[in-house]
Amino acid sequence: MTPAPASSPEPTRSFRRKAQTRAALVRAAQSFLAEGQTNTPVLEITQAADVGIGSFYNHFESKDQLFEAAVEHVMDLLGAVLDELTTDAGDPAVTFATSFRLMGRFHRREPQLSKVILHRALDVLGAQTGLAPRVRRDIQAGVESGRFTMTDVDVAVVCAVGAATFLGQLLHAEPDRDDAGTTDRATEALLRMLGISADEALAICSSPLPELHTAGLRGAVYEVTTNGVATR
Structure with missing residues (x-):
């Protein structure tokens, strides 16, 4: 009897929280970029993302790195x-x-x-x-x-x-x-x-032309993959 394939492990609460924090920062950065506000301080970005400034540096070394992401x-x-x-x-x-x-x-x-x-x-x-x-x-x-x-x-x-x-x-x-x-x-x-x-x-x-469906791009959460697990 062929064993059933092992299922991917459920992401831990800590993993989900980190992914959500990164996603919030990326979304906030996209909002500022769309308005051309590239001189926005990191503190203002974290406030828009509703995360602590310490959390920012857990994910990105600089504002430029965040904007690039x-x-x-x-x-x-x-x-x-x-x-x-x-x-x-x-x-x-x-x-x-x-x-x-x-x-x-x-x-x-x-x-x-x-x-x-x-x-x-x-x-x-x-x-x-x-x-x-x-x-x-x-x-x-x-x-x-x-x-x-x-x-x-x-x-x-x-x-x-x-x-x-x-x-x-x-x-x-x-x-x-x-x-x-x-x-x-x-x-x-x-x-x-x-x-x-x-x-x-x-x-x-x-x-x-084929229909260009873009709803999935709008407000999409940054995907983070670890050990084969992707979260949104």
Whole structure:
């Protein structure tokens, strides 16, 4: 008789409390980042999170480290959503275009979370997690498959990440601008830069998109995993 697989141990009360404290700090940091308040003292952040200042230093060495974690949290969650929605695309050009088109719509769909990313835009390009590595992965797949003729992946990533950043800023600065149309035109331009013909780029960017569900990103609690146990 095959023994039943061992179940993951229930997180201890102490573990849950630490995870909740970290989550509260990350959420508070995201709120300040969304408002552009990067000079906020640590004490004010802990007060907003309703935790003691001593608890802050149990999780983070500095405010910058907390802000970095807050941005990575949003980017990782959004990146995971985009990955799920493009899993079955098949064509690297469609995968890249779909992710970029959905990202453009994200700026209007979740303006506060968008601003969290945009206020740390210079950190996005060099990040080892989140969106930039996914952009590089998708462009590299397009180059290796022959779909993209622009073979300097580094330059292509700079162009794509830069376009995504300034696109978000444009959509926030001009709230009456059509975000979908603007995003699709920007995506067409990037596809053509990568080597896709004008007609095909237009066809790709005119195709239906999967629904971007972002409710799970809003107010999401920072996940902490220890010994295979994840808490929210």
